[in-house]
Amino acid sequence: MKKYLLITTRTENFEDQYVPAHYQFLDRLKAENRLEMFGPFSDASGGAYLISAESLKEATEIGNSDPIVDSGSSTLVIKEWQIK
DSSP, X not given: OEEEEEEEEEOTTOOXXXXXXXHHHHHHHHHTTOEEEEEEOTTSSEEEEEEEESSHXXXXXXXXXXXXXXXXXXXXXXXXXXXX
16 A cells, blocks of 8 residues: 545635544544544644555545545645655
8 A cells, every 4th residue: 555645725615514524534544544644734724644545546535535625625635655
């Protein structure tokens, strides 16, 4: 499996109501042994999480299913991270 860093950035349409579903989504990824770490940025502009996936396509599907992204509350950037 490869490692992917998913970076979320709040949009001007950000709504707090999607935050609990976002954390439930992360809990599910953790239970599936896909989530390695996560956390918000200190400036409250968004956050990031590190997952394992077979491909960029799979990582993109996972990231786009995040309620905070799917709702339009945040944008998503995905980078394959070749951790040393």
